[in-house]
Amino acid sequence: MNTVATILVIEDEPKIAKILVDFLQQEGFNVEVLHDGLGAVEHIKQHQPDFVILDIMLPNKDGLSICKEVRQFSAVPILMLTARIDEIDRLMGLGFGADDYVCKPFSAREVVARVQAVLRRTQIKASPIDPQVVTYKAINLNLERFQCLVNQQLVELTPVEFRLLLALVKKPRVVFSRDSLMHSSYDDDRIVSSRTIDSHMKNLRNKLAQALPETELLHSVYGIGYKIE
Template sequence: MSTRILIADDDPVVHESLGLYLDNEYYEHDSVYDGLEAERVAREKDYDLIVLDIMMPHKSGTEVCRDIRRISNVPIIMLTAKGEEIDRILGLELGADDYIVKPFSPREVVARIKAILRRMTEPKKNAAGQQISFPGLDINLDTYQVKVNGEIIPFTPKEVEILYLLASHKGQVMDREQILDKVWGYDYYGDRRTIDTHIKRIRQKIQVSEDTAYALITVYGVGYKFEVTQP
């Protein structure tokens, strides 16, 4: 089955340049030019990945990202103009997997698309050792599914991968560079605070009460670790 990608941007040049590179990789792709259309198409069709511009007519990319996340864990890469740091962080908090600053090289975008798709499919080729459980927490990297107290909680692919990485190295401190290398799997040129934003979202989803039996702990000046706080 062909890989299908949605490009949502109001700039025709983006569609033309990125489309050429996607064609070279034999990816199918659809183009939309405003936020409302992006959300409508994303609900009607199954995409393997969405490239979503933050600034679009009728509905912003951050709003579209938020609404898509309510129904789907499809990987989302957000496009943002240089200097819009608040928008970038907001996009990540709403569930985007990555962001790329304009102007960008279409080759870089395709490289990131390939890296995300590769990490989405590779774990499924090897069923062994891709699940881990703790009291009240089950992480399944094969299905990209997380259960908290038996309830399936919506997680983005990147959130699942970060949580699985830390939980599978229980008690081990991992710095941002290690997490970026293991989870993103390519040379990352964005803000390292991307990791902080993802960790914040993961905590909100798994640490649901004061007596939760596990925690994501910040080791200041170093990184993060997963600890089981109760036997």
């Protein structure tokens, strides 16, 4: 089952932000809002939204600077909002890394349609037809090669760590008990203690953290087990 996409709206005009939020939520998206550009890059690093709607003119830090910085660590789709129609050709030519541009004033329905179109396009690219590849956010698992890429970096995993991560990635936000993770991670019927699973998860978390600093994807759920989110 597909998870609900989270859209981050970075727009300093409250009325415009509210309109976008209302229309996006009507289409079933989760929506987060920032009204200032200063903490936007850090927010994207930590929360990893599925899509960013980014105004060019923002207080404290402009949208172009944000876009360039985000492109240094993320391929998240970005739709930029500009108040000048003559800027669009120039911005596209300069290659700031945005996926699309919309000029103000705009139709909220058009923005939603653009978001949906870009998401479809990027999801096709990010989800190869090859059934041997499983992807979640910045994690890419190649089952045939037993290879893990995180943020385009090769991460060396043990067989058990790979199977643990695969089980979690296949069902994001689902909480797995230690017993279910044990059965997913070992080919035989050996008896493994919960402490062993905890140790593997600790190692796995540390390896992911090296490729995704300041971002925590693996979460322990007290008294139950683990999930990825």
